[in-house]
Amino acid sequence: MKTFEQLRIVFFGTPDFAVASLRALKDAGANIVAVVTAPDKPAGRGMHMQGSAVKQYAVAEGLPVLQPVSMKAPEFIEQLRALNADLQIVVAFRMMPQAVWDMPPMGTVNVHGSLLPQYRGAAPINHAIMNGDKVSGVTTFRLKHEIDTGNILLQKEVSILPEDNMGTLYEKLMLAGAELLVTTVKRLAAGDITEIPQSDVPESELRHAPKIFKEHTLIDWTRPAKDIHNMIRGLSPYPAAYTMLKDRSVKIFVAEALTEAHNATPGTYDTDHSTYLRFAAADGWIYVKELQQEGKKKMGIVEFLRGFRG
Incomplete structure (x- = not known):
């Protein structure tokens, strides 16, 4: 049996979420024989060809x-076959055919940003916050045919604080996932992990995390203020929840919810033109703190209201 340092590992990943795991493995002394990304x-104003975050790190190293x-x-x-890998690692990468993930003798291990079997899918971090969860986490598991359904190796819980949004939870899970991955690979090398099949949780008890498209980010002001607030948190800073204001779309990044009875029609807004802009929800108000109107820069509410005539 090979030691952790002797294992020939091929790493698959693309965004910065994956870079943290790749860096953690390398810093721990793992033998990364290739990186697939x-x-x-094209990216940026000049639309020049640009490598992924994982490629940039790999080249630098x-x-x-x-x-x-x-x-x-x-x-x-x-x-891939010529690399003679013992193990493959996948973090934030596209779907892989069985000919790829089933190739190495130790299989392929994935890092997922949820406590599986909950939040299978492309956007687990967003959906956990949007649903008002207090706890999230990361899971290492083996790849198999059905997406995010393979045997669980290890898990680690991460608290979701009231002030967390998608961006801050992303950072916490990114670091937790990197740490958990290193532990997972070391314990796999030592033969010290008992794999746990994902339990047959009834479909009614499962929460899914499908990819989020533009049509999913439009705020429905007839919903409770707390739910709208969680939606804004779960989509901030990207892709951002939005609404219409004076026939122009406005992305909302930071807001506060106040539950109180009112007679306003949901979706209508109220402002004192200097300190607050609020929208009526079903059972209260959403006070906007940071936003970006179409065609303008992101700004705090006081700066925005200086130029707003509503």
């Missing part, structure tokens, strides 16, 4: 990088 794509357009391409499969 997305092809370069002198790690070999593969960027297949197709995961099923025969030439990529052969490149």
